[in-house]
Every structure is written in C-alpha cells, then in structure tokens.
Amino acid sequence: MNDRNRNIGEYVSAPDDDMIVCRCEEITKGDIRRAVHDGMFTLTEIRRYLRTGMGLCQGQTCTKLVKSIVARELGVKPNELEPATGRAPMRPIEMRILAQDKEETK
Amino acid sequence: MNAEVIIVGGGIIGCSAAYNLAKNGVSVIVLEGSNHIGNGGSTRNGGGIRQSGRDPRELPLIMYAIKNIWENLSDMLDTDVEYHQQGNLRLGSTERHKKILDGLTERAIKCGLDVKMIDGYEARQINPYLSEKVTCASWCPTDGHANPLTTTMGYYKMARRLGAHFISDEKVIEIRKIKGVARQVITESGNIYEGDKIILAAGYESRFIASTVGIDVPMQPVLLETIVTEAVAPMFWQMLGTADADFYGHQTNHGSFVFGANSGYEPYAKPGAPLSSSVATSAACRGIMHYFPSLSDIKVVRSWAGWMDSCADHVPVISTVDEVPGMILACGFSGHGFGIAPSVGLLLSQMATEQETVLDLSAFRYNRF
Numbered sequence: 001m002n003d004r005n006r007n008i009g010e011y012v013s014a015p016d017d018d019m020i021v022c023r024c025e026e027i028t029k030g031d032i033r034r035a036v037h038d039g040m041f042t043l044t045e046i047r048r049y050l051r052t053g054m055g056l057c058q059g060q061t062c063t064k065l066v067k068s069i070v071a072r073e074l075g076v077k078p079n080e081l082e083p084a085t086g087r088a089p090m091r092p093i094e095m096r097i098l099a100q101d102k103e104e105t106k
Numbered sequence: 107m108n109a110e111v112i113i114v115g116g117g118i119i120g121c122s123a124a125y126n127l128a129k130n131g132v133s134v135i136v137l138e139g140s141n142h143i144g145n146g147g148s149t150r151n152g153g154g155i156r157q158s159g160r161d162p163r164e165l166p167l168i169m170y171a172i173k174n175i176w177e178n179l180s181d182m183l184d185t186d187v188e189y190h191q192q193g194n195l196r197l198g199s200t201e202r203h204k205k206i207l208d209g210l211t212e213r214a215i216k217c218g219l220d221v222k223m224i225d226g227y228e229a230r231q232i233n234p235y236l237s238e239k240v241t242c243a244s245w246c247p248t249d250g251h252a253n254p255l256t257t258t259m260g261y262y263k264m265a266r267r268l269g270a271h272f273i274s275d276e277k278v279i280e281i282r283k284i285k286g287v288a289r290q291v292i293t294e295s296g297n298i299y300e301g302d303k304i305i306l307a308a309g310y311e312s313r314f315i316a317s318t319v320g321i322d323v324p325m326q327p328v329l330l331e332t333i334v335t336e337a338v339a340p341m342f343w344q345m346l347g348t349a350d351a352d353f354y355g356h357q358t359n360h361g362s363f364v365f366g367a368n369s370g371y372e373p374y375a376k377p378g379a380p381l382s383s384s385v386a387t388s389a390a391c392r393g394i395m396h397y398f399p400s401l402s403d404i405k406v407v408r409s410w411a412g413w414m415d416s417c418a419d420h421v422p423v424i425s426t427v428d429e430v431p432g433m434i435l436a437c438g439f440s441g442h443g444f445g446i447a448p449s450v451g452l453l454l455s456q457m458a459t460e461q462e463t464v465l466d467l468s469a470f471r472y473n474r475f
Binding site (some may be wrong): 005042043049055099102 | 115133144149162266267335337360382387388394406409
C-alpha cells in the first residue's frame with residue numbers, strides 16, 4: 001500500500017530548479033519536484049501530470065534523470081520506483097506509413 | 107481507519123467525488139487498487155466533452171457540467187485542464203452516415219440541445235482541413251474537449267490538498283454490512299476501512315466488489331485505444347467524431363493530435379493488462395486520412411489502451427441501493443464518463459451527505475435492468 005499522506009517533508013526550492021530535465025517537453029527539475037509534493041508519487045503519475053518522457057524521444061534521454069529526482073524527493077531508492085510503460089510505435093512513424101499495414105510492399 | 111465517506115476507486119469519478127466532499131469539510135478516504143491514480147479509462151480516453159451523440163439520459167449530466175463547471179475547472183483545480191469549447195463536428199461521407207447522424211441530431215434537439223445537421227461545404231467553412239469526401243456532419247457549437255490526464259490528476263491533487271486521504275496499491279475485495287448497513291471495506295492486504303457511506307467507483311472491478319453484498323451491475327470490460335501524434339502548429343480546436351465512430355479526437359494545446367481508435371476487435375481483446383493492438387492504430391490512421399488528408403505526414407508518437415466498463419445499456423449506474431443502505435454505486439460509465447465526471451462527482455457528494463441532488467438521477471438506478 002502506498003499512503004499518499006505520508007510525510008515527505010516540505011518542498012524547498014533549489015538553485016537548479018529551473019534546469020530543463022525533459023528536453024522534448026521542456027519540463028524542469030522544479031516542475032518535477034513540485035509535482036511530487038502535489039501527490040504524484042509514481043513515474044506514471046508524473047508523466048500524466050507533466051508529460052515528461054512523452055515527447056519525440058519517448059523518454060530516452062530523461063527517464064533516468066526523472067526517476068532519480070522523484071526518488072530523492074520521496075526518500076526512496078531509484079530502483080524501488082516502477083518504470084513507466086514503453087509504448088508502440090517506439091519511434092515516431094507517419095500516419096501514411098502506419099495506414100499501409102494491409103498492403104503488400106512492392 | 108475511519109472516515110465519513112470511503113471511496114473505492116481513484117479514477118476521475120472517485121477523485122471528483124473526493125474533491126467535492128473534501129471541499130465541504132467531509133472526511134474522505136480514497137482506495138485505489140492499482141499503483142497509480144487514474145489508471146482506468148480516466149487517463150485512456152479521447153478527451154471529449156460532448157453533448158451531441160450522447161444518450162438522452164446522460165444529456166442533463168453533461169449539460170450541467172458544461173454550463174456550470176468546465177469553464178472554471180482549471181482555476182478550481184489549480185491545474186490547466188486545457189478546456190476548449192469550440193464545438194463538435196461528427197462527420198459523414200455516405201448516405202448511411204447521414205441517416206445515423208440525422209437520427210442522433212433529431213434525438214438531441216428533442217432534449218433541448220443546440221445541434222444541427224450541416225452539409226460538406228458548411229463543415230469545411232468550420233474546418234478547412236476537411237477533405238471533399240465529407241458530405242454531411244452534425245455540428246454542436248457548445249461541445250468541446252479537455253485533457254483527461256491533467257483533469258484527473260488535477261482533481262486528485264486538489265482533493266488531496268483539501269484533506270482527502272488517498273491510498274494506492276490497496277485493492278478492495280469486499281464490502282461488509284454491519285447491522286444491515288454497508289460500513290466496512292476490506293482490502294487484499296487485510297486492512298479494514300470504515301465509513302458512514304461507501305462510494306463504489308472502481309470501473310469494471312466494481313462488479314466483483316458489489317457482488318460481495320449481493321448486487322450485480324451488468325457490464326463488460328471493453329478495450330479502448332488511443333494514439334497521439336507529434337506536436338504541430340495549431341490547426342483547429344473542434345472536437346471531431348465520425349458517424350461510424352472509427353476515430354474521434356482533437357488537437358491539444360501542446361500541438362499534438364489525440365485520437366481514439368476503433369478497429370472493431372475491441373470486445374475480443376486479450377484479457378489482462380490493456381495492450382494496444384497491432385491493428386487499431388493503422389485502422390485509425392486510414393480513417394483519419396480519409397477525412398483529413400493533410401494529416402498524412404504527421405507522425406504517430408505513442409499508442410496506449412485501457413479498459414472501459416461497458417454497461418448493458420451503455421449508460422452508467424449512479425445510484426443508492428435499497429438492499430444495501432450506505433453503499434452508492436458509480437460505475438458502468440461505458441467509455442463516456444470523462445466529460446460528465448465534474449457533475450457526477452458533485453452529485454455523488456450530495457448523495458453521500460444525504461442532500462437533494464441538483465439533477466434527477468432516476469435514469470441511472472441500479473435496478474433498471
């Protein structure tokens with residue numbers, strides 16, 4: 001069970017809070033830290049609330065960073081946090097290409 | 107642990123009810139079975155805030171939410187819910203489509219909704235990106251869309267700030283009566299929560315939980331698939347649908363397009379964790395390109411899926427239960443619970459505190475089947 005009222009301390013602003021962590025969606029370290037203090041305790045919830053890792057690179061650059069920031073804020077080890085689910089098609093693909101799944105390639 | 111109200115289910119319905127209760131000083135515990143808040147249809151839908159195309163029984167719920175709540179929701183929740191009220195176009199390209207749309211429109215007008223049929227030319231005046239294949243459409247100017255993810259998390263955030271106590275990873279397996287009244291909620295981990303009222307808003311899982319007090323709601327899990335594209339410059343803000351319901355969606359503030367996809371195989375999806383199928387994205391892309399050829403080169407970035415709790419008559423159960431005083435059912439939203447969630451949460455808070463509800467809920471009784 002994951003009690004969302006457990007005490008994780010107050011949010012204290014940090015000098016590097018304006019550092020961009022998710023470059024695709026331009027989410028800063030401070031955005032992520034504040035989201036944790038607003039109850040977003042899982043990487044999936046952070047993603048739903050802020051869009052981290054939902055851009056063109058699909059979190060390939062920021063996933064580890066986001067995880068370590070959330071873990072530190074919650075006072076847990078990064079590997080205790082469940083990773084967010086990867087999603088098809090993994091790399092961005094044009095609609096006109098995806099639409100051709102029924103046709104033989106020539 | 108005790109509270110005045112125990113809510114089973116941390117989706118948008120449970121979070122919205124918790125917000126409305128906590129705002130009025132009622133103590134609330136919300137129990138979410140999965141690891142994440144909003145893990146069902148709440149964060150896995152197309153974001154429509156539609157009146158047109160809706161079952162007449164649900165119309166009062168959505169009209170109330172649009173008139174009274176959606177406009178102010180971002181401020182209320184201190185979260186940008188990205189609400190746009192710029193109309194809904196439901197598109198058709200054949201005579202059969204026109205018949206479907208005519209029927210939907212006629213029924214909605216009878217309920218007092220401002221919706222009308224327009225031809226292809228008028229539709230292209232509203233949305234110049236539509237292809238020449240569009241020959242008819244229904245147009246409802248007061249419909250719109252919002253971001254289901256930020257809306258759900260916003261309700262959660264604000265309910266929590268107002269004092270609602272959320273616990274996830276806490277799967278409810280039983281409701282227990284004491285002296286004929288539902289009072290206790292038992293979880294898989296063996297914890298017991300006690301409250302004066304229990305709101306059951308756990309999607310399809312509600313069926314199993316309600317059965318522990320002898321109540322059944324006829325519903326089935328049906329897969330729902332969604333895709334999102336890369337961000338592009340703003341093109342249009344209307345909510346879109348089609349007569350065949352092969353896709354629906356809109357462009358977001360972010361610039362991406364979010365589309366719900368239907369391949370037709372959804373009722374036969376593999377049970378277990380909801381998985382995107384290999385056919386639905388492709389089928390949706392064909393449907394989208396048929397009506398919007400200019401989107402052909404836009405890239406799809408992600409696809410995801412979820413379960414909706416499809417009720418036998420496709421409208422929800424929002425009801426007290428004669429045989430189980432103390433329990434309030436809120437399930438079977440059948441894939442269109444998002445737009446009405448703000449009013450449903452308000453109504454549930456009124457039911458749980460035994461106030462008169464602002465809307466008549468007799469159409470949503472549990473014993474109508």
